[in-house]
């Protein structure tokens with residue numbers, strides 16, 4: 452840029468402010484500018500005098516703000532407080548000021564400004580930052596402020612019309628620097644500062660943007676927005692059970708009973724998506740063209756170099772019938788059934804090369820047997836086709852990620868997220884793999900729950916036989932009905948489970964079976 456400083460500053464106000472940018476090595480000295488109101492100037496002068504420029508230092512706004520040893524920064528931060536206030540008055544919207552030196556040593560600190568949009572300070576204003584930060588004395592500083600006010604046509608007012616949101620990182624120097632920034636903001640008449648405390652830089656930017664958009668803008672609103680944009684996972688008290696859920700946009704199941712807008716993706720659905728992912732990888736390894744929806748060919752995964760991979764999903768009688776159908780018929784997988792309780796499911800799953808087991812209530816994991824694990828490890832390196840090596844690698848990764856000692860909600864979440872990402876699915880798409888049959892689970896108190904003896908798979912009562920006959924008659928009244936009872940292994944009750952084609956029917960069937968248990972197996976207390 453050619454021309455003397457005097458020439459440059461006498462350019463008309465409409466010229467691009469970047470022209471002034473070249474003046475950063477010189478001090479602004481024009482007296483030709485109109486003065487701010489006397490009282491505004493007095494306040495600024497008084498406050499600015501508290502923050503003298505350290506000797507022999509030259510500041511530069513750099514890529515995204517000033518950054519240096521924290522001890523050198525109070526004057527710069529004060530002045531940036533003033534600039535943030537001017538920018539706010541100019542735009543008639545809130546701006547932001549962040550005190551941070553990011554990853555740099557703790558004795559350093561820095562300041563950067565956020566524009567009303569929530570983005571970085573408008574580059575056209577960066578030259579002002581440099582000029583203000585380097586003004587050698589108070590009078591010079593005031594002249595630059597006057598210049599900005601005039602050039603940007605800033606109307607300072609009596610009413611608080613400017614707002615600056617301040618935040619800092621956790622450095623020990625942060626609090627004092629925020630105080631300097633606040634004094635800078637409030638030295639500009641009509642402007643107030645809001646201290647938002649410790650925030651990350653992007654949080655401060657988000658807060659500024661939200662504030663200006665008139666939406667809730669606190670730190671907790673930030674976290675709510677983040678968490679609300681996920682659908683949710685729920686883990687139980689000791690983190691060995693996992694379910695997902697989401698609230699759909701609109702309630703579409705037509706159920707007229709108690710309002711329930713929550714969609715639950717339970718252990719059955721987790722087993723289904725894990726099954727889908729694993730059979731997909733086995734098909735790749737098998738070089739099979741069959742798709743998961745081609746049940747007739749999908750049944751067996753015969754992998755060259757290994758043979759048939761024994762792969763099954765293990766469930767209990769509580770698995771929703773729709774999940775069992777889906778896993779068998781759509782995924783083409785073997786489904787094995789065991790009595791309730793992880794100890795039974797785990798033992799069964801160990802009988803396969805890969806065994807997925809899940810109880811509907813979210814207990815479950817995936818087991819790989821040792822020989823197959825070793826084969827996968829080798830295959831991930833030795834398979835000729837890159838696609839086959841990749842499929843083996845994915846299974847090796849699953850083998851390492853899942854907790855094979857017992858069901859583990861934390862590793863389960865990671866596994867679900869990985870598979871959703873691999874499939875490119877939302878939680879809603881996952882949910883739509885199949886639609887749960889309406890079901891109801893109830894419990895009945897009896898004198899002695901041990902009077903009920905079930906078949907090994909717990910789906911039928913072996914004794915008293917009159918109870919099973921009565922249940923069969925009741926089930927026969929409901930289209931697609933299924934019901935079973937069993938003594939709980941953890942509570943002093945008999946559990947009743949019913950499924951039917953509508954929620955009303957499932958409720959009615961469960962209720963009717965409760966009454967049968969009460970009468971035929973020594974119910975106590977009032978009739979259910």
Ligand SMILES: CC(=O)N[C@H]1[C@@H](OP(=O)(O)O)O[C@H](CO)[C@@H](O)[C@@H]1O
Nearest residue numbers: 769791792793810812939940941942
């Ligand atoms: C229907 C049901 O949810 N039963 C639960 C419950 O067993 P019961 O035997 O049904 O009380 O607690 C077990 C231990 O937590 C769990 O494994 C099982 O799934």
Ligand SMILES: [Mg+2]
Nearest residue numbers: 687689691692
């Ligand atoms: Mg638990």
